[in-house]
Amino acid sequence: MYIVLMYDITMDEGGARVQRNTFKICKKYLTHIQMSVFEGNLSELNLMKLKKELEQYIRDNKDSLIIFKSRDERWLTKEFLGLKDDKTSNFF
Amino acid sequence: MGETFYIFKDGDLKRKDNSIVITSLEGDKKNLKAEVADEIYLFGEVNLNTKLLNFISQKGIILHVFNYYGFYSGSYYPRETNISGYLLVQQVRNYDDEEKRLRIAKEILKASSYNIYRNLRYYNGRGINLEEQMKNIDSLIKKLDYGKSINELMGLEGNIRKIYYSTWNSIVKQDINFEKRVKRPPDNMINSLISFVNSLIYTTVLSEIYKTQLNPTISFLHEPGTKRFSLCLDIAEIFKPLIGERMIFSLLNKNQITEDDFDRESNFIYLKESGKRKILMEYDKRLEQTIAHKDLGRDVSYRYLIRLECYKLIKDIIGEKEYTGFKIWW
Numbered sequence: 001m002y003i004v005l006m007y008d009i010t011m012d013e014g015g016a017r018v019q020r021n022t023f024k025i026c027k028k029y030l031t032h033i034q035m036s037v038f039e040g041n042l043s044e045l046n047l048m049k050l051k052k053e054l055e056q057y058i059r060d061n062k063d064s065l066i067i068f069k070s071r072d073e074r075w076l077t078k079e080f081l082g083l084k085d086d087k088t089s090n091f092f
Numbered sequence: 093m094g095e096t097f098y099i100f101k102d103g104d105l106k107r108k109d110n111s112i113v114i115t116s117l118e119g120d121k122k123n124l125k126a127e128v129a130d131e132i133y134l135f136g137e138v139n140l141n142t143k144l145l146n147f148i149s150q151k152g153i154i155l156h157v158f159n160y161y162g163f164y165s166g167s168y169y170p171r172e173t174n175i176s177g178y179l180l181v182q183q184v185r186n187y188d189d190e191e192k193r194l195r196i197a198k199e200i201l202k203a204s205s206y207n208i209y210r211n212l213r214y215y216n217g218r219g220i221n222l223e224e225q226m227k228n229i230d231s232l233i234k235k236l237d238y239g240k241s242i243n244e245l246m247g248l249e250g251n252i253r254k255i256y257y258s259t260w261n262s263i264v265k266q267d268i269n270f271e272k273r274v275k276r277p278p279d280n281m282i283n284s285l286i287s288f289v290n291s292l293i294y295t296t297v298l299s300e301i302y303k304t305q306l307n308p309t310i311s312f313l314h315e316p317g318t319k320r321f322s323l324c325l326d327i328a329e330i331f332k333p334l335i336g337e338r339m340i341f342s343l344l345n346k347n348q349i350t351e352d353d354f355d356r357e358s359n360f361i362y363l364k365e366s367g368k369r370k371i372l373m374e375y376d377k378r379l380e381q382t383i384a385h386k387d388l389g390r391d392v393s394y395r396y397l398i399r400l401e402c403y404k405l406i407k408d409i410i411g412e413k414e415y416t417g418f419k420i421w422w
Contacts, residue, residue: 024109028127041095046128090376091098091369092114092122 001047002073005030005038007058007065014059021057022065025050031088039088041073094130096379098372100365105132105140107147114138129153131299135162135368154302156295161362164291169302176305182409183310194245196408196415197313198236200326201245203417205233205252207333210420212256215263215341222262225255242313264344281351281360282340285371288363289336290328292375297324297331297398304402327401330418335378335394343374383422 005026009019023032029050030038042050051067058065070076099105103116112124112132124132126147131154148155149170157165186192209229216222232252239245253273260270260282270282278284298321301308311322313329343349353367354360363371382391392400401418408415 024111027109027123027125028111029125031125032123040125040128042128049127090095091373092101092116092120 001042001044002070002076003030003038003040003042003047004068004070004076005065007036008063009036010059010062012062015062018057018059018063022054022063025053025057033087095125095128096131096133096376097124097129098133098135098369098376099138100135100369102137103139105134105138105144107144110147112144112148112153126151126153131156131295133295133372134158135365154299156299158291162288162368164295167295167298169298172302174303174305179305179406179409180307180310182411183307186409187310187312187316193312194239194242196405197242197245197326198239199415199417200313200329201249201417202233202236203419204329204333205229205236205249206417206419207330208252208256208337209233211333211337211341212259215259220259220262222259225259228255242315245313263341266344266347266350268344277361279359279361281354282344284354284361284363285340285343285349286336288368288371289340289375290332292372293328293331293336294324296379296395297328300395300398301327301402303399304406306402306406327398327405330401331394331398334420335375339371339374339378343371348374386421 007019007022007026009015009022011019023036026032026038029042029046030040033039047067054065099114101114101116101120103114105112105114107113111126112129114122114124129151132148133156135158137160145155145168148168152170152173154170155168157167159165186196209226212222212226212229216226229252232248232255236245236248239248257270257273261268264270264282268281270280273286274280274283275287278287298308301321301323306323308321308323310316311326313326314322316322348370349367351360353364353370355362355364379395380393382393383397384390385392397418404413404415404418407413
């Protein structure tokens with residue numbers, strides 16, 4: 001499953017902690033492409049694991065996290081304006 | 093299916109935030125998603141520590157190391173978790189039983205030569221006349237059935253490969269004089285290319301065997317020597333024509349790889365980084381390529397085909413179903 005994940009964390013007291021942890025968890029599973037946006041290919045199981053980990057930190061009344069799912073990367077066209085980069089590449 | 097990362101730059105590989113991060117000498121960073129990574133190929137000079145090795149063991153990630161010249165040095169793989177004493181005993185028994193071993197070896201060679209034949213048939217259909225060579229290979233494949241010893245089989249395989257390689261000069265459109273396969277060291281561009289690609293297939297097979305209960309040291313076709321995982325050689329034999337050689341033809345015929353990708357001073361033995369990178373990108377793409385599997389009734393990637401081959405072998409070893417080698421069916 002191809003996934004685009006983005007989050008919005010309210011930066012009040014305790015917000016920094018949530019943001020920090022969300023970032024750390026996301027980057028284990030997905031590629032960091034922009035400030036609070038991640039993308040990548042995940043299996044059903046890995047997505048469940050990711051969500052489980054995130055649920056510990058995301059505060060239901062303050063933070064929001066969106067996951068866009070697509071069956072396959074093929075069904076997703078990506079367009080760049082401005083800087084183009086290939087952060088999702090497996091080559092370094 | 094996990095992801096594979098290829099690292100060309102020099103730098104530090106570290107555990108950070110329960111993930112793996114590579115920092116190049118210039119300070120660029122890349123995060124190698126620890127939860128989804130399966131393999132990491134290291135081509136650059138990379139520093140790492142036991143902290144990292146412990147971590148990747150925990151995550152079941154395999155590290156393949158290549159030296160400065162792009163030759164395979166070895167792999168670090170985590171403590172075996174998929175082990176089965178029962179299967180090991182059966183595997184050894186099958187190896188020790190002359191008849192059974194011969195049957196499996198034959199299957200492997202038949203599949204491999206059939207795939208070679210299919211490669212030739214493809215190019216024959218594209219206006220290169222290979223009828224005679226195809227006929228010769230076909231008759232040698234038939235002889236495989238009557239082989240009475242491993243040595244005899246190996247001899248036949250040698251002959252098939254010789255005929256196969258003799259056609260390369262007409263298949264490859266670039267002007268390279270490829271006479272015969274030369275190893276240690278390879279003596280021209282094509283030989284270096286074959287060596288490099290074969291080592292890649294070898295590592296992929298090792299990674300897939302690692303995920304099964306098979307023991308990579310006990311092989312059937314090749315003699316299980318010391319100092320190497322010979323079962324990888326066995327299984328790689330089947331997939332070389334399909335994955336490796338087809339890729340070599342296409343890379344050369346589309347002029348994606350030319351003399352410029354090799355180090356001229358070394359007499360074209362060493363690939364430049366640009367060359368390695370191009371080959372790996374193509375290789376990675378090919379492993380992910382899928383085909384509709386007849387028996388499973390779903391799409392399967394080339395990489396997974398290798399694993400299926402291991403499973404079929406296991407079934408034969410434990411006496412559940414006779415092994416039939418993988419033959420291209422499309």
